[in-house]
């Protein structure tokens with residue numbers, strides 16, 4: 158499979174076989190500290206996301222390449238009203254690939270349509286964040302040794318959670334059982350449920366305590382207070398879905414907890430030291446996957 | 460009562476068998492309110508086939524593919540004929556294309572196409588019922604959400 162020069166914009170662009178290839182390649186990737194020597198990566202963050210930016214910069218640095226860019230649009234020419242198209246056309250002359258994070262949905266696709274060099278989407282509004290999804294798939298595969306036949310629960314903000322939409326779609330095509338755990342106010346939108354692959358049955362509940370014992374993976378997302386008009390409703394939810402050692406007593410010992418981070422207090426810090434916590438491993442896997450992707454796309458590794 | 464006689468077209472386009480409720484939408488899409496051609500719009504006409512129908516005749520206008528595609532989106536049931544020398548020269552079958560470029564606006568206000576100069580693009584995921592996916596923001600829309608440009 159050839160990935161040199163390819164854009165990474167949406168999980169929709171990848172077949173099952175391509176996803177498996179990317180994960181295999183990431184697992185076996187032996188980093189070389191000069192694979193991308195002399196190559197330059199632009200990181201254009203039109204909205205801040207410290208972890209995503211740092212993980213790309215770390216990946217690029219460890220392969221011998223360098224990064225240019227901005228992490229705060231208020232100091233760049235964007236504030237002066239430059240169009241996205243003009244920014245992309247200018248920047249592509251400076252580098253070998255572009256990472257873009259932008260608050261508008263579809264911005265990364267537009268950038269990729271304009272640029273002649275590869276573009277990687279690091280989050281476009283509420284739409285896609287494919288390197289996060291690939292990291293999540295990689296983490297599950299590495300921890301469980303497989304990507305199918307698993308019982309995976311999603312907890313928290315399933316309505317607005319971009320990571321949940323993207324990951325559940327990808328996992329559904331690998332035949333898993335998916336559990337969506339949320340209050341009715343934050344449940345999975347029908348449009349996303351409809352696009353799930355039918356080979357994966359789904360179950361919906363608002364009771365974590367009743368089904369946590371069935372799960373192999375529990376994927377937790379942050380519930381954002383600004384989504385609620387009623388602060389009491391928010392408080393109630395926060396407490397219902399708080400994961401602590403007590404809640405873990407109901408879980409299988411090998412059940413793993415994932416979270417795209419940063420967390421607020423969905424997961425008690427006492428859980429960090431347990432065998433169940435996988436979220437910091439997940440964060441560090443993000444660098445591994447991004448390294449492998451950069452080597453494939455910019456370096457033409459196979 | 461005297462019946463209104465509609466002159467036969469010598470040269471132009473006839474759009475017939477439009478569902479009555481779609482008639483003025485079709486007229487609007489074609490920008491007929493600003494047209495200097497001779498235009499006849501008939502609404503709620505008797506039709507043996509459909510009960511009620513709409514009919515539009517435009518003199519000296521020959522619809523291009525883009526215009527035909529727009530009509531296919533809002534009134535796929537209509538029949539389209541090109542008239543030359545008072546004869547039907549061509550019947551055009553209306554069909555929703557596989558991809559729409561620059562034909563409709565994306566109703567997602569947070570979509571990049573509503574903020575940057577970019578031609579909109581929609582992938583037709585299903586023709587019946589009509590389901591479109593924005594090439595940019597990837598949202599899925601139905602016929603009711605369509606805002607034809």
Ligand SMILES: [Zn+2]
Nearest residue numbers: 565570593596
């Ligand atoms: Zn859109």
